[in-house]
Amino acid sequence: MRLYLLALNPTDAVTEGFLPAAARLGLDVTVLTDQPDAHRRIYPETEVLECDVRDFRAVITRISTHHRPDAVFTNSDHLQTQAALAAAYFDLPGKDWRATLRCKDKAEMRRRLSAAGVDTVWSAELTEPAALDAPYPCVVKPREGVASEDVVLVDGPEDLMTRSKEILERRPGSVLVVEEYLPGELFTLETLGDGNVRHVLGGFHTELSPPPYFIEERLTFVPAHPEPVVEQVLAQLDALGVGFGACHTEFVVHEGRARIIEVNYRAIGDQCDLLLARLLRIPLFEHILRTHLGEPLPADLGARRDGAARLEYPCADRAGTLVDAPRSTDLDVDGVRLTYRPLRSVGERHELYMTNRDYLGVLRATGPDQRTVDRVVAEFLAERQWEIQP
Structure with a gap:
């Protein structure tokens, strides 16, 4: 085949x-x-x-x-x-192209969710710098962007004018989305469906860099979100037409209300998918490919729910050349399996991007309980250094 x-x-x-x-x-x-x-x-x-x-x-x-x-x-x-x-x-077999477009186009996603009556977020589109009469603070981002690239919080019309001008100079011809800031804790929901059956694989609690940027610095596995939260997120995915193959959904929860930030109609990235397959002990990648071959998913994936996991992304804090950094490492410490992979080579020079492009490496950790995982991860990071010289 x-x-x-x-x-x-x-x-x-x-x-x-x-x-x-x-x-x-x-x-x-x-x-x-x-x-x-x-x-x-x-x-x-x-x-x-x-x-x-x-x-x-x-x-x-x-x-x-x-x-x-x-x-x-x-x-x-x-x-x-x-x-x-x-x-x-x-x-x-494949995804509905209308659903993929709704997910990729963040403005269309907002319109669709509002029209379906599941969530309404104030938003507007910009093709040139402008000072809008908006409910500040707002988030400005590329309409079809990914990975926190050019996503920034703005606190007023002048700030919006400045930031949108900077982004459009970097991305000529792009369209920006400006939308109200949604407060709450940031989580993800990972799903896998074949068009008839949809499995919820769990999700992550995401910790971000300080505002005004939104760099994902740490993710902790959540075996099961509260059922009312899952129901709200799935209802929004249904409104978008999402249900085939893998989907990675980012959402915030505030006072019990779950609101989607963005939908990535694919498997979660930045090596979280590799960790998820190991943690759940399922052939995750095979399952995803099988759906695209037209094979139905089993009613029970047999996923394990008794493990804990965390990912850490050491980030550059300045522009310059990376002169010292840990090498690729695999360790087992106190029942915790650690996998560290560098994402930037020693000798490389980079600017400071204030996005996921500032990642120096990724540390994946799985173990029997969260307290042990957190301790082992903290010790691993404390014993290593990443040195950047101007």
């Missing part, structure tokens, strides 16, 4: 998750990407074809002139609609 996997830059999810899972399923994989050399360097044994994957017409043409497809899949935020349209063209 032939799987076409759409990708932009190489990611850990594809390299360590989906490609090994496809091999275990016995699938022939063809990667379609606009960055073929980068992918061939990482997995030279996999067929990689150059394609303008942002254009669904180019994707359909590339597939139709190659081998017959059995599945078209992507884990990229930017390519969900293209993959959904290509799958529909070839009469293959």
Whole structure:
């Protein structure tokens, strides 16, 4: 069976998750990407074809002139609609392209949730800097952005004018969304569905950097959110038409009310997916691929709920060259399994981005209870250093 996997830059999810899972399923994989050399360097044994994957017409043409497809899949935020349209063209299982578009376009997501009567958030779109009469503080962000890139809290019209001008200079031709700030604790909900059955895999409690930025610095696994919270989030996902394959939803809870911040219609990223598969002890990546092959999910995934987990992302606090940092490490300490992977090489120079691009590495930890996991993680981080010189 032939799987076409759409990708932009190489990611850990594809390299360590989906490609090994496809091999275990016995699938022939063809990667379609606009960055073929980068992918061939990482997995030279996999067929990689150059394609303008942002254009669904180019994707359909590339597939139709190659081998017959059995599945078209992507884990990229930017390519969900293209993959959904290509799958529909070839009469293959896939996500509803309208749902993928609603999730990717943050302004359309707000309109859809409001029209469905499940949540209304004040929002507006900007194509040029402007000082709006808005319910400040507000959040300004790219309409189709990801990973906290150019997401910032503004406290008044002048601040909005300044920030929107800066972002649009970095992103000419982009559209910005300005929306009211939603107070509350930030969480995620991880779901997996086949169009009929939907499993809730749990979620994470996310700790952010101080305002005005929204860098995810720490995530702690939550085996089960309160049922009323889950029901509210699922109702909003239903309004968006989300229910097939993996979905990563970010939401806040304030005084018992759950309100979606954004929906990433794919598996959770930044190595959380790798941790989730280990923690729950399920073939998560295989399950995701099977749904795109048209196979139903089991009524019970057999996921374990008795473990604890945490992820830490050491971040750069200044611009400069990384001159000292821990190497890739795997350890078992007091029943806690630690996996550290560097995300920036020693010798690299970077500016300070105030986004997830400031991550220096990621530490994944799973263990029997949260107190032990937290202690072991704190000790690991305290014993290591990341040195940046101007």
